[in-house]
């Protein structure tokens with residue numbers, strides 16, 4: 235008895251240690267980054283005093299603000315469009331008698347396992363082949379392309395749990411197919427749709443590789459701007475920028491739950 | 499009157515005939531039950547009335563309107579589904595109001611009618627809960643309220659109590675009958691539980707392989723089965739094949755050969771006069787037979803046989819004896835009422851008298867080709 239409970243206690247303790255280590259490993263770099271964004275020193279070395287200087291520099295940087303707004307714009311548009319396409323596709327793939335279902339399902343999974351760089355290059359090649367001018371439009375199209383796979387899969391997983399006898403129940407009570415969709419099916423799968431949208435938004439917001447290949451001169455999203463800034467050597471402002479980004483994602487994650495509750 | 503009429507209704511799935519040219523008329527306000535074994539087509543028949551399946555042939559009328567090709571949402575019928583199918587994302591109140599909201603009924607009227615329904619199914623206290631907060635029996639009540647609020651001409655119930663435990667099922671059965679009496683709507687009730695159907699229905703249809711084996715009132719179907727299937731599906735029975743040898747004004751005598759040596763003679767009353775020498779099947783319910791060590795004092799109008807007890811099965815409300823008479827095995831049920839039994843309990847291998855009134859024997863004008871009866875009895879006898 236006591237021997238066994240001793241073993242159990244040992245493993246419980248062991249688990250807590252491992253868990254703590256993992257947390258530290260994940261979050262210490264982020265913590266350091268946040269602290270150093272307030273460090274009054276040009277290079278990442280010792281602590282030389284507290285400052286808001288880098289935040290001020292960021293605020294005054296028009297290029298950065300532009301890149302940020304571009305990112306928001308691209309993310310919003312590609313989220314709306316890819317979620318809509320995802321919803322329609324997932325609903326269409328519910329049809330059991332649809333012959334090409336397996337094939338299409340495979341095609342949907344492909345972009346998830348394909349390296350981003352392949353996707354980026356192929357998109358770039360397609361646009362140049364079509365002589366399509368690279369810029370905002372091409373970035374949005376590229377983002378929709380890679381987000382659609384994710385939105386379809388997230389919405390499909392929600393649809394899988396949908397009880398199809400509810401359709402008969404609704405029709406029995408006088409609802410035609412349209413009313414059934416808007417009054418029963420849509421509200422029940424809405425959490426899945428919102429989850430898909432959130433995923434698409436974050437994926438789009440921090441994509442670098444595919445954007446890099448699909449954008450043209452003069453159209454920067456935030457990750458592209460950050461990359462070029464680092465290459466030019468201004469690392470310290472990047473710390474401040476990253477801190478803002480982290481707070482932003484944290485904010486989105488925190489508000490997503492009450493929003494979901496509110497809508498349903 | 500808005501009676502429900504089925505005319506030659508047939509449903510084929512590919513080449514499989516699930517429902518086979520059924521004709522039926524159900525009066526407005528009737529409580530009608532379909533009873534039959536699994537896979538006999540009960541659900542398919544109900545789904546055709548609800549509109550989820552379109553008949554391959556035939557028509558369904560309510561009053562004079564042919565509804566057989568209308569979509570479900572245009573039919574004046576509502577269904578209670580076996581798994582309740584309540585909408586999980588809205589409250590009990592909104593579930594019940596669903597049908598009226600879809601039809602754009604005025605808000606204040608919806609409120610009144612939902613309140614009325616909540617009262618009918620005794621669920622007033624739960625109206626702001628969500629379906630996943632209710633027990634099975636409570637969900638069932640909500641499903642009933644949600645259907646009845648639309649004031650359908652016919653309410654379809656597909657094994658609505660199958661998921662509930664025995665006590666709750668008995669309770670809900672009474673409740674359903676009360677609700678039926680309160681609203682006066684035609685109820686169509688599908689079940690494979692015979693006692694449920696006998697208890698609840700004004701009339702019932704026994705279904706077998708897509709067609710009706712018999713339609714009638716519960717006592718009619720039980721006491722006077724027309725087919726071997728009907729006799730066998732409801733309750734237990736002894737089926738004895740025999741040849742009519744004498745026909746009198748009120749009864750006939752039937753000789754039942756068991757094998758070359760044994761032969762027993764049974765008197766039976768009849769509802770349709772048999773023909774001399776006709777081969778028929780006698781149905782004799784086990785609870786109609788008395789069993790005793792001594793012969794009965796009264797003899798006229800009684801059939802009296804002698805036999806040996808082969809097996810005894812204790813069954814709570816009654817004990818089942820399997821008695822060998824000649825080469826026949828008969829089942830006999832005896833209740834354990836001390837007031838009836840004035841002798842020591844019977845034992846294996848004992849010689850006993852079996853006796854019953856002539857009117858308790860019933861003629862079925864069919865022969866038991868598949869020998870369901872003898873095979874089933876053999877299965878119940880324990881190997882010694």
Ligand SMILES: Nc1ncnc2c1ncn2[C@@H]1O[C@H](COP(=O)(O)OP(=O)(O)OP(=O)(O)O)[C@@H](O)[C@H]1O
Pocket residue numbers: 511514516534535536537538539540541542543690
């Ligand atoms: N959509 C369908 N396609 C093919 N065959 C079907 C379909 N629906 C039902 N069947 C067949 O029709 C027959 C009758 O089915 P049905 O569901 O009506 O039986 P049931 O009497 O309700 O049985 P249970 O008591 O088990 O519910 C079954 O043999 C079933 O396999």
Ligand SMILES: [Mg+2]
Pocket residue numbers: 540541542
């Ligand atoms: Mg069924």
